[in-house]
Amino acid sequence: MLKDFEKKKSEDKTTLNNEIKVLREKLLSQQQLLRDAKLPVIVLIEGWSASGKGSLIKELISEIDPRFYNVVSPPIIPESDLRMPFLHQYAAAIPENGKIAFFDSGWMDSAVRSFLYHDITKTEYRHRVRQINEFERQLKNGGYLIVKIFLHIDKEEQFKRLKDLAESPQTEWRVTRDDIRQQKEYKRYMEAFDDFMEKTSDTAMWHILDGSRKRTAVRDALKLIVDRIDRGLSDGKYTGEPFEEEFPLVSMPKLADVDLSPSISDEDYKKELKKLQSRLTELHNIVYRKKIPVILCYEGWDAAGKGGNIRRVAYPLDPRGFDVQPIASPLPHELNRHFLWRFWTRLPRTGHITIFDRTWYGRVMVERLEGFCSEKDWKRAYNEINEFERTLTDWGAVVLKFWIHIDKDTQLARFTDRQNTPEKQWKITDEDWRNREKWDSYEVAVDEMLALTSTKNAPWYIIESNDKKYARIKTLKIIVKALESACSEHFDKIIS
Amino acid sequence: MLKDFEKKKSEDKTTLNNEIKVLREKLLSQQQLLRDAKLPVIVLIEGWSASGKGSLIKELISEIDPRFYNVVSPPIIPESDLRMPFLHQYAAAIPENGKIAFFDSGWMDSAVRSFLYHDITKTEYRHRVRQINEFERQLKNGGYLIVKIFLHIDKEEQFKRLKDLAESPQTEWRVTRDDIRQQKEYKRYMEAFDDFMEKTSDTAMWHILDGSRKRTAVRDALKLIVDRIDRGLSDGKYTGEPFEEEFPLVSMPKLADVDLSPSISDEDYKKELKKLQSRLTELHNIVYRKKIPVILCYEGWDAAGKGGNIRRVAYPLDPRGFDVQPIASPLPHELNRHFLWRFWTRLPRTGHITIFDRTWYGRVMVERLEGFCSEKDWKRAYNEINEFERTLTDWGAVVLKFWIHIDKDTQLARFTDRQNTPEKQWKITDEDWRNREKWDSYEVAVDEMLALTSTKNAPWYIIESNDKKYARIKTLKIIVKALESACSEHFDKIIS
Numbered sequence: 005m006l007k008d009f010e011k012k013k014s015e016d017k018t019t020l021n022n023e024i025k026v027l028r029e030k031l032l033s034q035q036q037l038l039r040d041a042k043l044p045v046i047v048l049i050e051g052w053s054a055s056g057k058g059s060l061i062k063e064l065i066s067e068i069d070p071r072f073y074n075v076v077s078p079p080i081i082p083e084s085d086l087r088m089p090f091l092h093q094y095a096a097a098i099p100e101n102g103k104i105a106f107f108d109s110g111w112m113d114s115a116v117r118s119f120l121y122h123d124i125t126k127t128e129y130r131h132r133v134r135q136i137n138e139f140e141r142q143l144k145n146g147g148y149l150i151v152k153i154f155l156h157i158d159k160e161e162q163f164k165r166l167k168d169l170a171e172s173p174q175t176e177w178r179v180t181r182d183d184i185r186q187q188k189e190y191k192r193y194m195e196a197f198d199d200f201m202e203k204t205s206d207t208a209m210w211h212i213l214d215g216s217r218k219r220t221a222v223r224d225a226l227k228l229i230v231d232r233i234d235r236g237l238s239d240g241k242y243t244g245e246p247f248e249e250e251f252p253l254v255s256m257p258k259l260a261d262v263d264l265s266p267s268i269s270d271e272d273y274k275k276e277l278k279k280l281q282s283r284l285t286e287l288h289n290i291v292y293r294k295k296i297p298v299i300l301c302y303e304g305w306d307a308a309g310k311g312g313n314i315r316r317v318a319y320p321l322d323p324r325g326f327d328v329q330p331i332a333s334p335l336p337h338e339l340n341r342h343f344l345w346r347f348w349t350r351l352p353r354t355g356h357i358t359i360f361d362r363t364w365y366g367r368v369m370v371e372r373l374e375g376f377c378s379e380k381d382w383k384r385a386y387n388e389i390n391e392f393e394r395t396l397t398d399w400g401a402v403v404l405k406f407w408i409h410i411d412k413d414t415q416l417a418r419f420t421d422r423q424n425t426p427e428k429q430w431k432i433t434d435e436d437w438r439n440r441e442k443w444d445s446y447e448v449a450v451d452e453m454l455a456l457t458s459t460k461n462a463p464w465y466i467i468e469s470n471d472k473k474y475a476r477i478k479t480l481k482i483i484v485k486a487l488e489s490a491c492s493e494h495f496d497k498i499i500s
Numbered sequence: 501m502l503k504d505f506e507k508k509k510s511e512d513k514t515t516l517n518n519e520i521k522v523l524r525e526k527l528l529s530q531q532q533l534l535r536d537a538k539l540p541v542i543v544l545i546e547g548w549s550a551s552g553k554g555s556l557i558k559e560l561i562s563e564i565d566p567r568f569y570n571v572v573s574p575p576i577i578p579e580s581d582l583r584m585p586f587l588h589q590y591a592a593a594i595p596e597n598g599k600i601a602f603f604d605s606g607w608m609d610s611a612v613r614s615f616l617y618h619d620i621t622k623t624e625y626r627h628r629v630r631q632i633n634e635f636e637r638q639l640k641n642g643g644y645l646i647v648k649i650f651l652h653i654d655k656e657e658q659f660k661r662l663k664d665l666a667e668s669p670q671t672e673w674r675v676t677r678d679d680i681r682q683q684k685e686y687k688r689y690m691e692a693f694d695d696f697m698e699k700t701s702d703t704a705m706w707h708i709l710d711g712s713r714k715r716t717a718v719r720d721a722l723k724l725i726v727d728r729i730d731r732g733l734s735d736g737k738y739t740g741e742p743f744e745e746e747f748p749l750v751s752m753p754k755l756a757d758v759d760l761s762p763s764i765s766d767e768d769y770k771k772e773l774k775k776l777q778s779r780l781t782e783l784h785n786i787v788y789r790k791k792i793p794v795i796l797c798y799e800g801w802d803a804a805g806k807g808g809n810i811r812r813v814a815y816p817l818d819p820r821g822f823d824v825q826p827i828a829s830p831l832p833h834e835l836n837r838h839f840l841w842r843f844w845t846r847l848p849r850t851g852h853i854t855i856f857d858r859t860w861y862g863r864v865m866v867e868r869l870e871g872f873c874s875e876k877d878w879k880r881a882y883n884e885i886n887e888f889e890r891t892l893t894d895w896g897a898v899v900l901k902f903w904i905h906i907d908k909d910t911q912l913a914r915f916t917d918r919q920n921t922p923e924k925q926w927k928i929t930d931e932d933w934r935n936r937e938k939w940d941s942y943e944v945a946v947d948e949m950l951a952l953t954s955t956k957n958a959p960w961y962i963i964e965s966n967d968k969k970y971a972r973i974k975t976l977k978i979i980v981k982a983l984e985s986a987c988s989e990h991f992d993k994i995i996s
Contacts, residue, residue, distance in 0.1 A: 036926040061819045069807055070814070070824030070857055077820040080849070085577055108820055174782070177789055286670070293673055311565055318566070323557045324573040324604055328566030337831055353576070361566055430532040 005202075006194050009156055012214040020219045027226035028067045034233045035072045039102035043236050044148050044341070046098065046105050047229060050112040051155030052193075053183040054165040055215035060155060061106050063222045064229070073104040078114070083123075087295070087353035089399040090114065090132055091139055095348040098143065100340040111136050112154075112204070116196045117182070120189075131398045133203050138391040140207040145244025145384060146342045149236040150208040151229050154201065155215040159190040246383035251390045254463045256454040259447055264411050266478075267471035280480040281320035287487040288321050288357065295354040296490050297401040300483065301363045304408025305446075306436045307418035309472040313408060314359055316476045317483060326357035331366065343367055343377070343385070344392055354400070363405075364389055368453045373445055386456040393462040402490045403462035406479055407454065408469045412443055501698075502690050505652055508710040516715045523722035524563045530729045531568045535598035539732050540644050540837070542594065542601050543725060546608040547651030548689075549679040550661040551711035556651060557602050559718045560725070569600040574610070579619075583791070583849035585895040586610065586628055587635055591844040594639065596836040607632050608650075608700070612692045613678070616685075627894045629699050634887040636703040641740025641880060642838045645732040646704040647725050650697065651711040655686040742879035747886045750959045752950040755943055760907050762974075763967035776976040777816035783983040784817050784853065791850040792986050793897040796979065797859045800904025801942075802932045803914035805968040809904060810855055812972045813979060822853035827862065839863055839873070839881070840888055850896070859901075860885055864949045869941050882952040889958040898986045899958035902975055903950065904965045908939055 038045065047064070049057045065073055076097040079086065086093065091111065099105035115136065119129040144150060157165070166183055169175045186193050201210045211228055213221040236242075268276070291298060300317065302310045314328060329350045338346040344364060352358035367389070372382040393403050410418075419440070422432040439446070458464040465482050469475035534541065543560070545553045561569055572593040575582065582589065587607065595601035611632065615625040640646060653661070662679055665671045682689050697706045707724055709717040732738075764772070787794060796813065798806045810824060825846045834842040840860060848854035863885070868878040889899050906914075915936070918928040935942070954960040961978050965971035 033923050036923075039926075058818050058820055062815070062817075065819065066811065066815050070810060070855070071826040075819040075823065080583070081577060081581055085581070087576070106819070174785060289670060314566060315562065319558065319562050321558075322554050323561065323571040323602070324554055327571065330567040335831065335833055359566070427529050427532075430535075 005198050006154075006156055006212065007198060009212055009214075011158075012217045012220050014217070015220055017219070020223055023223050024063075024219065024226060027223065027230050030230045031226065031233075032067050034230065034237070035069055037237050038104070038233060039072070041237055041241065042101035042147075042340075043233070043241060044099045044101050044103060044105075045229075045233060045236075046107065046143065046148055046150045048107045048110050048112070048150070048152045049155065049225075050109060050153065051215060052157050052162055053180075053186050054162050054169065055155040055157045056218060056221070057108055057155055059218065060153075060215075060221055060225060061108055064106065064225060068104070072102070073106060074099060076105055076107045076110070078109050083114070083118070087297075087355070088351060089395060089401075090118075091135055091395065092348060092351065095139065095345065098148070098341055098345060100337060101147075102340075111139070112197075112200055116193075116200050120193065120196055128398075133200070135391075135395045135398070136204055137206060138388075138395070140204070141244070141247075142344070142388050142391070143342060144207050144242065145247075145388075146381075147241040147243065148342070149232050151232050152208050152210050153225055153228065154197070154210055154212045155221065156212050157215040159187070161216045162187055162190070243378055243380045244384055246380060247387055249387055249390070251394070252460040253456075254458045254460060256458050256464060257466070258451050259409065259454075259466070262409060262466055262468065264409065264414075264468050264470040266468050266474050268474040268477055270473070273473040273477060276477045277316065277480070280477065280484055281316070283484050284317070284480065284487075285320040285322075287484065287491060288325060290491045291357070291487060292322075292325050292355040294491060295400075296487075297352045297354045297396075297399065298357040298487065298490075299352065299396060299401050299403045300357065300359045301365070301403070301405040302359065302361050302408060303363060303365050303369070303406070304467075304469070305410050305415055306439055307415050307422065307432075308408040308410045309469045309475055310361060310408050312472055313406075313467070313469070313476050313479055314361055317480060318359060321357060325355065326359065327352070328359045328361055331360060331362040343371075343381075344388070347392075351396070352401075364392065365405075365453060365457075368457075369446065369449050372449055373442060386453070389457055390459055390462075393457075393459065397461040402486055404483060404486055405458075405462060405464045406482075407450065407464055407466045408475060409466050410469050412440075414470045415440060501694050502650075502652055502708065503694060505708055505710075507654075508713045508716050510713070511716055513715070516719055519719050520559075520715065520722060523719065523726050526726045527722060527729075528563050530726065530733070531565055533733050534600070534729060535568070537733055537737065538597035538643075538836075539729070539737060540595045540597050540599060540601075541725075541729060541732075542603065542639065542644055542646045544603045544606050544608070544646070544648045545651065545721075546605060546649065547711060548653050548658055549676075549682050550658050550665065551651040551653045552714060552717070553604055553651055555714065556649075556711075556717055556721060557604055560602065560721060564600070568598070569602060570595060572601055572603045572606070574605050579610070579614070583793075583851070584847060585891060585897075586614075587631055587891065588844060588847065591635065591841065594644070594837055594841060596833060597643075598836075607635070608693075608696055612689070612696050616689065616692055624894075629696065631887075631891045631894070632700055633702060634884075634891070636700070637740070637743075638840070638884050638887070639838060640703050640738065641743075641884075642877075643737040643739065644838070645728050647728050648704050648706050649721055649724065650693070650706055650708045651717065652708050653711040655683070657712045658683055658686070739874055739876045740880055742876060743883055745883055745886070747890070748956040749952075750954045750956060752954050752960060753962070754947050755905065755950075755962070758905060758962055758964065760905065760910075760964050760966040762964050762970050764970040764973055766969070769969040769973060772973045773812065773976070776973065776980055777812070779980050780813070780976065780983075781816040781818075783980065783987060784821060786987045787853070787983060788818075788821050788851040790987060791896075792983075793848045793850045793892075793895065794853040794983065794986075795848065795892060795897050795899045796853065796855045797861070797899070797901040798855065798857050798904060799859060799861050799865070799902070800963070800965070801906050801911055802935055803911050803918065803927075804904040804906045805965045805971055806857060806904050808968055809902075809963070809965070809972050809975055810857055813976060814855060817853060821851065822855065823848070824855045824857055827856060827858040839867075839877075840884070843888075847892070848897075860888065861901075861949060861953075864953075865942065865945050868945055869938060882949070885953055886955055886958075889953075889955065893957040898982055900979060900982055901954075901958060901960045902978075903946065903960055903962045904971060905962050906965050908936075910966045911936065 051057050094111050115132045118124045166179055170179045213224050304310050347364045367385040368382050371377045396403050419432055422428040454464050467475045467478055547553050590607050611628045614620045662675055662683055666675045709720050800806050843860045863881040864878050867873045892899050915928055918924040950960050963971045963975055
């Protein structure tokens with residue numbers, strides 16, 4: 005705790021410098037081992053204004069090869085302009101396997117400051133703390149090594165440093181209104197920092213270092229990092245155990261029990277389509293003004309009609325306010341990070357709509373069935389995905405998930421048609437036929453996925469698509485209804 | 501020209517709709533051919549406020565598979581906050597091979613508006629027009645198909661549309677101050693648009709479409725795109741001829757004539773290092789405040805000492821204000837775009853320093869010698885690189901390029917040392933030995949590169965590095981001198 009932190013004693017300078025030298029050499033030799041072991045490392049440096057975070061990082065990186073690390077600084081653009089979930093910028097900056105990311109202030113500074121400035125409510129703050137715990141745990145379970153440091157200085161020391169900065173014309177610009185506020189309300193900040201650290205020590209411990217003893221802090225930080233890496237290297241890449249949390253779920257039928265006969269006449273289709281699309285245009289307008297982010301997720305059997313369905317939803321939308329993200333196999337730099345990374349970096353801004361043509365659910369379908377991840381990985385993913393989606397809905401997003409469903413005969417008919425129609429041949433590959441052979445295993449996986457991840461806040465909808473037109477109308481209706489409800493007063497409170 | 505544009509006649513609706521249907525089917529069938537031919541397409545839609553750019557794009561994309569296109573809208577964040585060169589956001593959004601990017605307003609709107617609003621001077625505007633021409637030509641020469649459309653409506657039509665928007669509570673928010681300004685100063689804008697289009701028609705013609713005839717505009721736009729793609733498909737991927745422009749060059753010696761004997765005593769090294777690093781810390785501070793972007797480029801022989809040199813330069817810098825970009829072989833999504841794309845997307849913001857550990861010069865070294873690009877490609881690259889760097893220095897950047905130089909014997913000694921020292925073994929690979937065998941071809945390529953790309957605004961410096969310490973001091977001196985001169989009054993004018 006900061007409130008009972010005891011200052012470090014002065015140490016012999018030569019001994020300190022020698023220790024630092026040895027630790028730096030150790031860190032240097034770990035570089036290569038980290039790379040070979042494909043271990044990613046996150047070093048979070050938080051602390052008071054003027055506590056010397058920048059200088060500390062400078063000392064930590066001074067000997068590391070630039071190919072092995074990255075320093076992540078807070079963006080210049082304020083959160084409100086970024087229009088992304090709170091954790092987005094941090095999630096987007098996690099390191100690749102084998103590399104170290106140093107965060108120069110991160111999620112702690114941001115969460116605590118927003119709370120103390122009353123930019124967010126107490127409930128939102130509580131949500132953020134929970135999201136942070138989930139975020140850290142997910143990273144740890146995905147093999148990330150995490151070191152968290154808080155650089156502490158007392159009120160008098162901070163005053164002195166800020167005064168020194170303010171009095172030199174070279175550095176006065178560095179003293180911000182935030183810094184002065186912190187100095188003025190030092191006690192309030194200290195309580196908030198202590199509270200935050202207490203609530204976020206489950207996954208990775210906080211280490212409070214004495215910022216008023218610079219060399220000691222460098223030595224201690226180096227030691228923490230070197231020890232953590234040593235331990236990581238000897239343990240090998242960690243894979244967390246599946247972990248179940250209670251999410252309020254919507255009960256889903258088994259795929260085998262879904263009646264696929266519903267259909268619609270051409271005449272009704274045209275009428276309904278026109279009506280729903282024109283309503284969707286209006287709603288997109290409101291969604292944009294109310295700054296509601298909308299995330300539409302499409303999964304389904306090959307040839308179920310995802311593409312045509314998506315086009316009917318996209319057509320009435322203003323192209324300036326939506327995008328479609330087709331999700332294929334991960335690229336090398338995506339594979340080298342946490343599996344949710346490539347989705348974090350594809351989220352819509354507030355007021356925008358992103359349609360995911362396939363999604364993060366690949367983890368519990370193709371990656372599970374093809375063995376692209378371990379059993380623990382995909383079993384853990386149900387919970388991780390529920391958490392991820394709750395983070396999105398906490399942010400105010402509308403998240404709707406569609407399973408575009410057909411039966412095996414219909415798929416065969418469509419595959420055959422594609423094969424026999426020259427313009428459609430590109431749509432059918434050997435892989436589609438191979439996947440078809442695994443229909444039964446997929447069905448088991450999909451049933452499990454639907455049962456475990458249809459949360460109240462981000463529900464699944466099974467869309468009967470033997471009749472594609474029926475499927476499009478049903479999807480549009482669900483979207484229209486959800487957006488209408490999101491645009492009603494409830495959301496005015498969450499999104500200001 | 502807009503000023504003598506003749507309105508389109510009304511056309512028979514059924515015929516129009518049939519034409520549109522046929523063209524859409526054609527575009528649909530081209531999707532796959534584009535992908536196979538790996539042709540990227542850029543469709544730029546510019547035009548008046550309320551001319552219907554968004555609706556036009558909506559109609560153009562309505563049948564295309566989302567995997568094949570992307571709509572690029574202007575960012576919500578103002579240019580001054582982005583702190584990037586003017587073209588950055590467009591260069592970052594160019595499509596991958598086989599895909600279409602629709603720009604909903606782009607470089608034209610941005611350049612003309614900044615000029616009319618007096619956000620930039622006449623000279624800066626002239627620079628931007630030149631940069632745009634270079635940008636478009638580079639893309640075309642790199643195989644991009646480009647279609648440029650301007651959607652025109654007259655003053656009365658714009659007035660009517662803005663009035664309609666303003667009078668409905670649903671849409672009044674869409675009328676911005678910019679729109680009203682355009683309506684008020686319609687004539688001034690028209691002259692500026694005409695002037696811009698006249699100056700930017702060399703690489704890709706402008707097509708003015710009548711925005712007051714929506715279906716006609718859709719048909720015409722589809723036709724332009726479909727025809728352009730047809731032509732592109734039958735011609736095959738275009739590779740532009742090398743094209744030489746006169747750049748003011750600094751004369752460079754041949755590598756063979758460089759005296760590699762300079763060295764420095766340990767004592768002088770320590771003294772100088774300390775002095776220069778402390779000066780660099782001060783300068784980084786000023787650079788940050790003056791918002792000068794700094795780009796340091798490192799190239800050199802394997803084992804020449806680039807890494808250690810970079811570390812000595814980086815050490816005194818504030819980690820919040822610089823990053824090192826190690827450049828390895830391009831990833832698949834990078835290979836699928838113009839070769840400069842991965843550098844456009846790695847530039848520093850204003851006030852920041854980016855150190856490139858290897859650079860875009862790979863094009864005229866490894867890619868040339870290993871045949872990773874065609875002869876035309878690398879021969880064209882000298883000029884393209886000079887243009888790219890001029891774009892950076894026009895923006896206000898300090899661009900310094902270092903060739904870290906050693907002789908063949910020194911390299912052998914260092915390779916052998918690496919091989920024999922366990923902690924250094926990771927630094928030496930078979931590829932290094934293979935490259936060493938090609939020393940003579942590399943030397944020819946490097947001499948040519950230094951001779952053709954050492955421009956006055958972005959000069960090369962040969963750094964004698966047989967004595968690594970000497971090399972570090974020399975590099976630091978060059979950087980300090982360049983930053984001192986950049987921080988002097990001259991730059992106060994360019995960067996405000």
